Amino acid sequence: MRLSASIKRIIERHALADYPREACGLIVASGDKQQYVPCRNVASHGQDFRLPAEDYAAAEDQGQVLAVVHSHVDRDPMPTEVDLVSCEATGMPWHIVSVGRHAGDDMPIVRDWHSFAPSGYVAPLVGRTFHHGSLDCYGLIRDFFTREISIEIPDFDRPDDWWMKPEHGELYLENFEAAGFVRVDDGPRYGDVVLMQYRSDRTNHGGVYLGDAELKTQPGLHPVPGAMLHHAMPRLSERVMYAGYWRDITRMIVRHRDLL
Template sequence: MAVDRGEILAVVHSHPDRPPLPSPADLDACEEGGIPWHIVHVGKDDAGAVVAGEIHTFAPSGYEAPLLGLPFVHGVHDCYALIRRWYKRERGIVLPDFERRDGWWDDGVQNLYLDNYAKAGFEVVPDGVADLQVGDVILMQIRSKNHPNHAGIYIDGGWQWMIHHEYGQLSCKVVYGGHWLQVTRAVLRYRSQRS
């Protein structure tokens, strides 16, 4: 790893065939890393040769990604990242960022939620969906052979709203019921929320 070789002063990456403007995932990663970023536009000249173009530089500035409307980027803007953002913003709780490989839900080895929920301060709600409270994490199993691979946060008792970030979709708010209820496998509650 680069950090093993010395201090990392900046991150440089490219945006092939598009402007070198930071995406929400780039902005989040810059904030998380606490160091400047440089994005290089890469394209082709008239002869077809690859050329570097404009460079855009930015640094941590306090950016906070929105909860809703973000494109899915595994490990940066996914369902667990949404849970982390919600808890930090709404409860002032910083949850650990567990390493996760894309496709972990089908490798038969890693189980992101069941292996880590207690380490993050959660416990299973014995009555599950019958006792939902705002802030509860709903674990679901969608197109996975092995275990729960998706999660949402229950945010409103009136209309049963849940926010979630499904693979390949924008983060969004949905009514919790129907399909979502059918694929639910467990409900987790942060320990300090216990009634």
């Protein structure tokens, strides 16, 4: 969908006002008219955005949500990998406006626009970029189970840096049973989830044990004996040998009930 010049100007004002944080909002249709509904960005990092569910619901009260809008700060408007994945999840067009400052300038300016729509993109299991809340260790576990084993496991809201905030508890340990897993002591074997304490005093990281099996949906990768698939911040997702450091920081191994 194309944006009118007047709506673009409103979005640009929002993006400039929120600089140096990313701005976000929604395009909503009410009758035969479209409008831009600015939303809050509740992400903890300014170079990212998280649109709260209550803001989305409030926009829906005004009409049908047609598109997602956000800004890129001090970079081009081309979608990141998480933008592409999120666009697929919403099933609607996305519009990105880039804003930034030139060296020596006090005020940011609008640099460029880019629009795109769902096209079937899926992030690879190995080599994806890290983005907490979607393309993270739990997101990789979910995608592995969907693509490689045809098992759907539920998603859970996970606030940024939750493992550093006591009020958020132990999200992995408190939810693995609700996600369909049970603790086992005879592992690891293919498909087991390894729960670890990664640079933390809490269980904040998970991976999938592959052993010597290849990824069916991403063939041709070099073999890694005794492999574990995981995605540690801020690295690309990878397969590593499940030994040494990774085994030392393991808290427990869990297995999905369908694999018992």
